[in-house]
Amino acid sequence: MLVLLFKNFIRSKGTKIGLLFLLIIGFISLLIGRQFQEKQQNNITEAALYQKEHIARNAAFHKDEIGLLLYYIKFSLVNNTLPINSLAIGQRDVNPSIQSVTIRGLEAQKYDSELNNPSNLLSGNIDFSFVLLYLFPLLIIAFSYNIISEEKESGTWKIVATQTPNTFFYILKLFYVRILSITVLLTLILLAAIFFLQIPIDKSFFLFYGLSVLYILFWFAVCFFIVSFQKNSNFNAVILLTIWLFLIIILPAGINTYIINKYKVPEALELALTQRNAYHEKWDMNKQETLDKFYNHYPQFKNYPLPDKEFSWLWYYAMQQMGDDESSVQSKELELKLKQRNQASELIAQFIPTLHTQIQLNEIAKSDLRNQLLFLKETTKFHEKLRLYFYPKIFDNAPVNQEKWEKFKVETFKDNSEASFMKAFLPLFIFNLVLIVFGWWNFKRNVF
Template sequence: MYRLMFKQFFRSNVVILCLLLVSVLGMTGILIGKQFLDRQERAAEQVTLYQQEHIERNVNFHQEEFGLLMYYLKFALINKPEKMAGLSIGQSDVNPAIQHVTIRNLEGQKYDTDLVNPSSLQSGNLDLGFVIIYLLPLLIIVFTFNLLSEEREVGTWQLVSIQSRSKLKYLLAKLSVRVLVILALFVLLLTAAKLVLGIPLDAAFFAFFLLGFCYIIFWFTVCFLVVVFQKNSSLNALTMLSLWLVLAILLPASINSYVSNRYPVPEALATMIEQRDGYHKKWDSDKRETMADFYAHYPQFEDYGMPEEEEEEEEFTWLWYYAMQQMGDDEAREESDAMRAKLEQRGKVSRSIAWAIPTMHVQLAFNNLAGTGSTNHMEFLDKTNEFHEKMRLHFYPRIFDNASVLEENWEKFEPEFMEKENAVEWFRLLLPVIICSGLLLFLTFLKLTLSKQKGQW
């Protein structure tokens, strides 16, 4: 029977055309992911060469004063994407993967990013994650909207009722053919992605596979619930497409709008203003007050002392200059911490609400597994803070002592890469989709039970 069902299913040219179209789009998404990874790889290589040339050039030009040299020198921290990022690019096309920082005030440097064509940002990326989340459900709808209604409309359902021991088993057998076809396509695309992108067979990859598998089953449960109401094909198609629009487009967009309005971040502008004012106002402030604040932050440097006489306060020193830079960051710290707290709250609320919306949950989970979500970027900003502080503590003594520039081993300052921990939280990852699928299966069973009692099955 299964062989006949498969032949009947593939007899339609529409089925073959839809499968080919989604396959082509899936392969296109994989190639787009490959281009993204190659671009990031080239950028990391170029940064390594650039930093070496940048340091050599500035050391040759500014050998007299260590403080003047450090005004210009930039050091790179790289958030190199994992191979999984090619599956779900997420926010990586917006958030910078490379931070070039000097040891001057940090808040004005952390949020610098590359210039990107806004049109490409508006349209987004067609990665494999997009194909799985948005296009496979449409393919499932195309394959299942007339699962039962077609039999009724062409007049074969009565024959099935007579010849089949169980009409429900027959219907489930037809559904299983479609499930196997979609899962085969999913496995084929994911296998191609593994080979093209060079993804290792680690926990993150298997988590991506299992989550995609559960997501496909969820959409089949959605469509089967609509089918068991035994409406005509047109109404089934309209209902399923409406559910897709609500789950895939309307609810995620509404929640994003709600979270943005519920947790606005005016601190972003306030941080920039405080950082700039905190630095520029120090030019007209008492130097002793600036140095006192600086030593309160770095007590290990108190031995460098205070300006003693009024005329000395009018003289420029690199000790005082970098103390001003540090004060700019210190005075913007409160707004910076508040902005970070708001961003973390946004992510927490979004993830909590997404437990009830599988499309949104899967999108966030794919980005998290690929290391391309907001959580990864926040970790990168934290690492930038640590990296900047490490550079400051290394060079401050040399600046304040006016050490010889040529005695420093500049060759050791290569771009650093952020270390990542890719722990998979299986419970949080799979449970929301499993619960939603189980709830839909329960509603389907309940509807079938009521229909049997009325003699409709």
């Protein structure tokens, strides 16, 4: 029976065209992921080469003052990009994966980003997560909306009902054939991704695959529930497309607007301006007052007195440090608000399967907002480490040629947090179970 149902299903030209179309779009998404992966790798390679040449060139040119040299030199920190990130690009197409900073004021540098075409950022990348979230449900709806109504409308349902001992199991078999076809298509695309994108078969991949399967089952469960009312094909199609529009576009947009208005963040540009203004006003202030604030922040440098001359690098870098200190309130507020946005999104998404899937896919791929916040925190630690290393050398005016500049390589931040199977799977599993139970109840109380 199953073989016959499968042959009947796959024989349709619409079925073949739909599966082929989604397969092609899936492979195109892998190609886009590959391009993103290569761009990220090229950026890292170029950053490493640039830093090496940049430091060597400046060290050769500014031989006399290490304070002047370190005014120009930039050091880079890379946010490690996993191969699976190519399947769910997430925040990585907006936020930079490389931070290049000097030891001057950090807040004016931390939120620098790459120049991108705003139209491209608005449309986003057609990565695999986009194909899964937006296009797979449409094909599922196209395959399932008339699973009973078509035969009722053509007058063949009574024949099927008389020849089938259990019509409910027959309906389950119809859904099984469609579920199997879509799942095989998903598996083919992800198997191709393993080889094409060099994705390791590890916990992250199994989480990604399992979540994708559960998301597909969710849309089949939605179709099963709507079909269980046994309305006509037009009614089923309109309701299912309305649900798709509501869950994919309208509801996420509404929630995003709510979160943005509830947790208003200070602009990064405003934060940078605050830092710069705090630094620039120090030119007109008493130098010792600036140094006293600097000593309060770094008591270990109190043994470096203010030199009796018009300009000193001790005073200059103290001004830079004070700029960061005086903008720290806004910086912490921005970080807190972004954390609150992320937490609110994750909490609300548990009750919205489409949003939950999108957030979890990005979390598995380390391309979510939480990862970006961890990267910014690591950038702050990286910057502080550089300051603490170079401040004594600047204040002592250490010879430039005695420093081994070649040892300063591009450093990499690795997000070691692990996604949870329970957190990723449980909400979708519950939604699927509820829809199937209610669908079964409708079939049971309705007479075929």
